Amino acid sequence: MGRSMKTEADGSPAPRARDKISSVAADLFYREGIRAVGVETIVKQAGVTKISLYRSFPSKDDLVVAYLEERSRTFLDNWDEMFDRHRDDPRAQLRAIMTYLAERTTTEGYRGCPFINFCAEFPDPEHPGRKVARDTKAALRERFLTIAMALDVPRPQKLADGLLLLIEGAYAISQTFGGGKDGPGHALVSAAEAMVGGWS
Numbered sequence: 001m002g003r004s005m006k007t008e009a010d011g012s013p014a015p016r017a018r019d020k021i022s023s024v025a026a027d028l029f030y031r032e033g034i035r036a037v038g039v040e041t042i043v044k045q046a047g048v049t050k051i052s053l054y055r056s057f058p059s060k061d062d063l064v065v066a067y068l069e070e071r072s073r074t075f076l077d078n079w080d081e082m083f084d085r086h087r088d089d090p091r092a093q094l095r096a097i098m099t100y101l102a103e104r105t106t107t108e109g110y111r112g113c114p115f116i117n118f119c120a121e122f123p124d125p126e127h128p129g130r131k132v133a134r135d136t137k138a139a140l141r142e143r144f145l146t147i148a149m150a151l152d153v154p155r156p157q158k159l160a161d162g163l164l165l166l167i168e169g170a171y172a173i174s175q176t177f178g179g180g181k182d183g184p185g186h187a188l189v190s191a192a193e194a195m196v197g198g199w200s
Helices: 015-032 039-046 050-056 060-086 090-105 114-121 128-150 156-177 184-199
Strands: none
Touching (some): 015 039, 039 050, 039 060, 090 156, 090 184, 114 128, 128 156, 156 184
16 A cells, blocks of 8 residues: 655645655756746656645746745845855955856856746736746845945946846846857956946
């Protein structure tokens, strides 16, 4: 007789099943695109039942939002952990940020920004995932504003927005030029420094 799936007292699946679903869905959504991946593929690769998936996530949209929220949390937490060590030297902090992003966006197999990818697939501004994407970009914009203010430049918000546009461009162009040593993504550090110089 086979073992029954473990559940919580309220009938929801055990945390391990939810974690497996989330992990598999995140990988598939990022690599293949959200619309291209059906729940059948997710449950098959996660080794769970559809009932288990729908107990954790009442709809695919709920799973998509959970995916975006986790990406946002991880991205912003990692950002702060990596770059806060340079907070007393805003130029060094900005250089570290742009160096990291230049390397990341020019790595072979990089699939771009998951929030940009989501917005391209789901143009409806009322989709709940759009708020997660907007909030993430707004949080990034605030981080650049903090740097711009620390640099004591005129019109720091304009510089912050310019820096945000630079990295959004790097995310986008990574999908046309890909990796390689000669791609335009490698110009990110010098472009940011030139932009700061122009504002100083």
